[in-house]
Amino acid sequence: MANSQVIKVALLGAGNVGSQVARILTEEAPMLSERVGTEVELIGIAVRDTSAKRHYEVDSSLYTTDADALIDAADVVIELTGGIEPARTRILRALTAGKSVVSGNKALLAKHGSELQAAATKSGAQLSYEAAVAGAIPILRPLRDSLAGDTVTRVLGIMNGTTNYILDQMDTTGAQFEDALAEAQRLGYAEADPTADVEGYDAASKAAIVANLAFHSEFTIDDVHCEGITSITADDVAAAATDGYVIKLLAICERDGEGVNIRVNPTLVAREHPLASVHDAYNAVFVQAENAGELMFYGPGAGGAPTASAVLGDFVAIARRLVLGGSGVPEYTYAQLAATPMNRVVSRYSVGIEVDDKLGVLANITRIFAEHGVSIQTIRQTKSKNASGEGVSSIRIVTHRASDENLRKTMAVIDSLDTVREITSVIRVEGE
Template sequence: MGASQRIKVGLLGSGNVGSQVARILIEEAQMLSQRIGAQIELTGIAVRDTQADRHWQAPAELYSTDADVLIDRSDVVIELTGGIEPARTRILRALNAGKPVVSGNKALIAKHGVELQQAAQASGAQFSYEAAVAGAIPILRPLKDSLSGDHVNRVLGIMNGTTNYILDQMDTTGAQFDDALAEAQRLGYAEADPTADVEGQDAASKAAIVASLAFHSEFTIDDVHCEGITSVTAEDVAAASEDGYVIKLLATCERDGEGVNIRVSPTLVPREHPLASVHGAYNAVFVQAENAGELMFYGPGAGGNPTASAVLGDFVSIARRLVTGGAAIPESTYAQLDSTPMADVVSRYSIGMEAEDRVGVLAAIAEKFAEHGVSISTMRQTKGQNAGGEPTSSLRVITHRAEDSKMRATLHDVEGLSSVRAVTSLYRVEGE
C-alpha cells in the first residue's frame, strides 16, 4: 500500500466522540493522509438512527444502520459505540477478518480484553485503545512502549473526571456530595444517571486496563476492588483538609508480593503530592518505575475533542503500519501475575469515630489498636454535645502502615466498645 492507494475507514458510532472523529477524518483528511503516506477515506458511519441529531453532522449518505456491511468493506474499523454488545461481536468480526480496530470502549476492554487481544493475535490484526483511559492523556502507549524496558512498581490515577470535579467542589467550597453532584450534572460533567462514575465502576474499568499493561499480565474488572464516593461527606473532606490531605477517588495498581493489587476507592492524598493539585474534571496518572522514577501524565480525561485526539493517534499509528507493511504488535502478558486480595494490602489509614467524652475512652481505643499491631501516628479530638446535651468526642486517627485485615479487625473490636458510638469513616492514605 502506498501514497496512491487508499485506506478505507469504517466508523461505528456517532455520539459525542464519534462525531468529532468523523469531523477530523473529513476536515483534516489531507493532513492525515500526508502523515500516513496514503489517502484515507471515511466510507461510512454505523448508527442506530440515521436521522438523529449529531454533535457534528457528516454528509447524510455516510450514515448507515448496517454495521456488518461497513466492517466488511473497511480496511480499519473505529469502534465508539460503547457497552458490551453489539460492540464485542462487531470488533471480533473485524479482528477475525484481519482488520485492525481502534476502540475507546473501556467497559468492554476491561471485561473482554483478553478475548479481543487473542483474536487480534490469531489474525495478525492490531487492536489499539488509547482512548479507553484518561481521554487525551497518552498513558497506555507509554506503559506499553516507553516504559517497556523498565519495571513499573506502582500506578496511582485520578481516572474519572466526574468524581474529581465533585470531590474538588467539596474541598474548595465545602459543598455536600449531593449539591456537588447536582452542579456536575448541570455543567454536563455528570450523566443523568451517574452511577458508573460515583460508584467507581468507570475508574475500575480503567484501572484493570492500566494494570494489565503496567504489569504485563491479564486482568479484568473482576480483579478490581471498587468503592465509590457516595459516602464521602463534607465533614470528612474538612477533616482531611485539617490534617493536610485532600480526598480523591484514586485508582491504585501496585506490586504486592508475587502479585498485583488493583483497587479504586476514595483516598487521602497529601496536599503537597502532585495528584492533590488536579482540579475540576481533569485526570492525572502518576507512575512509579524503578529506573524512570516518578512520572505524571495530566490533562482532560473526557470530552469529544480530547478523546477523539487519542482515537486518531491510534488510527494514524495503525494506518502507517498498513502503509509500511509492518506487523501488528501483540500485548506483552509474559508475567501472568495474579491479583491479590485486599486483606493483604498494606497502607496508612484515616479513621473517624464518635465516642463518649470521658476519662479512659482514648486509652481503651488505643489499646484495641495495639492488640492488633496497628500503630497510631496521630489522634485528634474535637469535643461537642449530642442532641441530649451530653458531652461527645469526635476522633480522627491516622495510623502508620498496617495490613488491611488487621485494620478491619481493629475496627471491629473498637466498634464493640461501649464508649464508642460509631466508626464514621475509613480512608486509605496514599502518596507518602
C-alpha cells in the same frame, strides 16, 4: 498495502466522541493522509437510527444501520459505541478478518480485553485503545512502549473526571456530596444516573486496563476492588484538610510481592503530592518505575474533542503500519501476575470515630489498635456537645501501614464498644 491505495475507515457510533472523530476525519482528511502516507477515507458510520440529530453533521449518505457490511468493506474499524454487545462481536469480526481496530470502549476492554487481543495477535491485526483511559492523555502508549524496558512498581491515577470535579468542589467550597453532584450534573460533568462514576466502576475499568499494560499480565474488572465516593462527607473533607490532605478517588495498581493489587478507593493524598493539585474534571496518572522514577501525565480526561484526539492518534499509528507492512505489536502478558486479595493489601488509614466524652475511652481504643497490630501515627480528639447536650468526642486516627484485614478487625471490635457512637469514616492514605 501499496502507497497508491486508499485506507478505508469504518466508524461505529456517532455520539459525543464519534461525532468529533467524524468531523476530524472529514475536515482534516488532507492532514491525516499526509501523516499516514496514503489517502484516508471515511466510508461509513454505523448507527442505530440514521435519522437522529448528531453533534456534527456529515454527508447523510455515510450513515448506515448495517454495521457488519460496513466492517467488511473497511481496512480499519473505529469502535465508539460503548457497552459489551454488540461491540464485542463486531470488533471480533473485524480482528478475525485481519482488520485493525481502534476502540475507546473501556467497559468492554476491561472485561474481554484478552479475548480481543488474542484475536488481533492471531490475525496480525492491531488493536489500540488509548481513548479508553484518561481521554486525551497519552498513558497507555507510554506504559506499553516508553516504559517497555523498565519495571513499573505503582500507578496512582485520577481517572474519572466527574468524581474529581465533585471532590474538588467539596474541598474548595465545603459543599456536601449531594450538592456537588447536583452542580456536576447541572454542568454536564455527571450524568442523570451517576452510578458508574460515583461508585467507582468507570475508574475500575480503567484500572484493569492500566494494570494489564503496566504489569504485563491479564487482569479484568473482576480483579479490581472498588469503593466509590458516595459516603464521603463534607466533614471528612474538612478533617482531611486539617491534617494536610485532600480526598481524591484514586485508581491504584501496585506490585505487591508476587502479585498486583488493583483497586479504586477514596484516598487521602498529601497536599504536596502532584496529584493533590489536579482540579476540576482533569485527570492525571502518576507512575513509579524502578529506573524512570516518578512520572506524571496530566490533561483532560474526557470530552468529545480530547477523546477524539486519542482515537485519531491510534488510527494514524495503525494506518502507517498498514502502509509500511509488518504486523501489529501484540501485548506481552508473559508475567502472568495474579491479583492480590484485598484483605492482604497494606496501606495507611485515616479513621474517624465518634465516642462518648468519657475518661478511658480513648485509651481503650488505642489499646484495641495495638492488639490488632495496627500502629497509630497521629491522633486528634475534638470535644463538643451533641443536640441532646451530651458530651461527644470526635477522634481522628491516622495509622502507619497496616493490612486491610487487620484494620477491618480493629474497626469491628471498636464498632462493638458501648462507648462508640459511630465510625464516621475509614479512608486510605496514599502517595508517600
